[in-house]
Amino acid sequence: MPQTTFNTIDTIDLAGKRVLVRVDLNVPMKAGKVTDATRIERAAPTLKELAAKGARVVVLSHFGRPDGKRVPEMSLKPLVEPLAAALGKPVAFAEDCIGPLAEDAVRTLKPGDVLLLENLRFHKEEEKNDRGFVDKLSVLGDVYVNDAFSAAHRAHASTEGLAHLLPAAAGRLMQAELEALDKALGNPRRPVCAVVGGAKVSTKLDLLGNLVGKVDKLIIGGGMANTFMQAQGIAVGKSLSEKDLGKTALEILDKAKAADCRVLLPVDVVVAAEFKAGAPSRVVDAKACPDDQMILDVGPKSIELYKQEVADCATLVWNGPLGAFEIQPFDTGTVALARAVADQTAAGKLLSVAGGGDTVAALAAAGVEDKFSYVSTAGGAFLEWMEGKALPGVAALIRAA
Structure with a gap:
């Protein structure tokens, strides 16, 4: 797949914009601690670059299979600290990914700030790619960046639906993956x-x-x-x-x-x-x-x-x-x-x-x-x-x- 067929973060003005970034933070955990931070480290360059360009960075991810229920052991809250360590800056956390809690948290962001929203899969509508849920996510951002190639084979609200409602681009990890795959089998x-x-x-x-x-x-x-x-x-x-x-x-x-x-x-x-x-x-x-x-x-x-x-x-x-x-x-x-x-x-x-x-x-x-x-x-x-x-x-x- 030639890289010319998709936007990258080089092609969008990001300063001051609320940027919804879909990453994959579905990392191995034991007793509330991350045992392998590879996916966090791979997500970091895009998030750092967006923050450095003055974006208000809103991070979206799933974790595990809570089947649309709020499962405390599958909260993303324990990832705030390791994500902040990977970014070298504080990361705020919202107890939900849609609705008043998420909207209030986004509203307080200043250019360069990073916010992690709660597990998308606490809402069953995420995996159903429900249009109403996509709408509720989309009001939180001005731009959508997908940096989760590992979830790209799923047509979920945060991996597919948002790209149709907001200006969309591939993050650096997605871009690198697509370019590597094109060189390997595409061309x-x-x-x-x-x-x-x-x-x-x-x-x-x-x-x-x-x-x-x-x-x-x-x-x-x-x-x-x-x-x-x-x-x-x-x-x-x-x-x-x-x-x-x-x-x-x-x-x-x-x-x-x-x-x-x-x-x-x-x-x-x-x-x-x-x-x-x-x-x-x-x-x-x-x-x-x-x-x-x-x-x-x-x-x-x-x-x-x-x-x-x-x-x-x-x-x-x-x-x-x-x-x-x-x-x-x-x-x-x-x-x-x-x-x-x-x-x-x-x-x-x-x-x-x-x-x-x-x-x-x-x-x-x-x-x-x-x-x-x-x-x-x-x-x-x-x-x-x-x-x-x-x-x-x-x-x-x-x-x-």
Whole structure:
């Protein structure tokens, strides 16, 4: 998606304006404390810039799934302190996101001030994209900025509805995400390689179907690879595999062949009798998995093959680990390929974009999460984008542009 199709905060006069900024502050919490502030830190640059430009910044976010009820444990109030720390300035808080409490809090803002409103999902109308609720939100602002790509696959009041009522723009995080994704699959430098791993083919059918028509090479790893191997008559022992999807796997391989996309499956694998830390394991040919063993990672020959294939590419997208990376030594394949991609990226030879929960965790475990060109923390939105689906939150910004 070319960046020219949506407004950015460079294109709107913000001084003195009340700017409603949709961010994603749905962070992990334990005992009322934030345990991972990544999303807060990623939201901070846009909020800082808006405040520095003299905007009256009104922050909107959801937290958890309160199902339209006021759930004290899902209040955004505990986020005031960590958000203020990330911004280096005080953050006010309103006990509601619409109505008199929110309106009074907004009214007291001076240029450069920041206000966090209470959890949007305390109102069931948020997820229903209810027009009346959108109206109540819109009276709080003069301009709407969406900086929550991670929620852009949902057509909610704060992610889609507001863009139709107020001058709308993408925040810096949304802008960076859209520009990275465009370079990766929208208008990429070729050859393009996709790495798709994870446990099940069933969760990634749309993804694989879309990718084989867009990339030059597709590396399939994780439990998914077992399903593809089994579909071709290769025994996989006790490995995780979806036998009922064999026909679908063969159809994807046929589609890839027709699209001139090379599909790469493991040539050797690491097997063990059980999936637990320290379980005895060994490397066998991909076609020689014993009946009483399970495949838990790709082997050294596969790793070298994948490294060579990636070395010939200009662009790479990655979603999902190659093996059971949560437990050593079954993280070896994922870590080795991730580090090779990071090295290629650092050398300026590769544009690398990765995303999805397990993927981010795997790259962090490999120590390279900041060494890819772009790592998306968006989860579902990233996956739907890779599947080729239109994201309502993004589409609304384009229509508003």
